[in-house]
Amino acid sequence: MFDRFSSAIAGRWRFEWRYWRNKTPWDTNITPPEVLEFLDRASPGRALDLGCGTGTNAITLARRGWRVTGVDFAPKAIRAARRKAAAAGEAIRSRCDFHCADVSDLAMLRDPFDYVLDIGCLFTLSAGARRRYADGLARLLRPGGCYMLYAWCHRLRGGRAVGLAPGDVERLLQSALTRTRLVIGEERGKPFAWYWYTKR
Numbered sequence: 001m002f003d004r005f006s007s008a009i010a011g012r013w014r015f016e017w018r019y020w021r022n023k024t025p026w027d028t029n030i031t032p033p034e035v036l037e038f039l040d041r042a043s044p045g046r047a048l049d050l051g052c053g054t055g056t057n058a059i060t061l062a063r064r065g066w067r068v069t070g071v072d073f074a075p076k077a078i079r080a081a082r083r084k085a086a087a088a089g090e091a092i093r094s095r096c097d098f099h100c101a102d103v104s105d106l107a108m109l110r111d112p113f114d115y116v117l118d119i120g121c122l123f124t125l126s127a128g129a130r131r132r133y134a135d136g137l138a139r140l141l142r143p144g145g146c147y148m149l150y151a152w153c154h155r156l157r158g159g160r161a162v163g164l165a166p167g168d169v170e171r172l173l174q175s176a177l178t179r180t181r182l183v184i185g186e187e188r189g190k191p192f193a194w195y196w197y198t199k200r
Contacts, residue, residue: 031060045114050103051121055081062095070098104129112142123151123164138176141199153191
């Protein structure tokens with residue numbers, strides 16, 4: 001157990017160090033078209049951005065009238081998100097609330113959300129953290145609310161298996177959510193998937 005804990009801490013420090021070195025290829029500052037498509041047809045409400053990074057998608061949501069809570073464990077990313085929201089103007093800043101926290105422990109959040117977004121966070125978690133994440137998601141997403149997930153499919157990275165198969169995601173979420181759409185694609189020669197779920 002201590003080894004797993006030590007490994008998780010080391011992984012977080014490596015991640016934070018990449019923010020300090022500006023080695024964050026996932027931080028594109030571009031909101032994906034899949035999210036924009038959702039926003040074009042959805043009425044603004046309350047949104048939760050899990051693994052929000054420097055706040056790009058949260059700010060896009062706020063510009064569309066949503067009230068957004070962003071969560072990320074990297075302090076440098078959260079500080080950058082707050083600066084970006086402030087630079088976008090008071091109307092945007094007032095709609096954004098950023099927390100430096102673990103996405104598998106969202107006890108500080110209470111009110112239900114109409115929309116939950118995760119771009120590249122869930123598949124990085126350990127099996128136990130994924131279960132806690134799923135429990136938090138089921139608690140926080142209102143009935144009828146939409147959950148969108150971008151995740152790597154199974155692949156080898158640095159000699160170890162990473163990613164999630166669609167069946168893994170389904171087993172994790174099926175007790176409370178229903179999958180409404182799945183799109184599998186390829187990015188830089190590696191498979192990924194977009195998932196759309198609705199809370200029952």
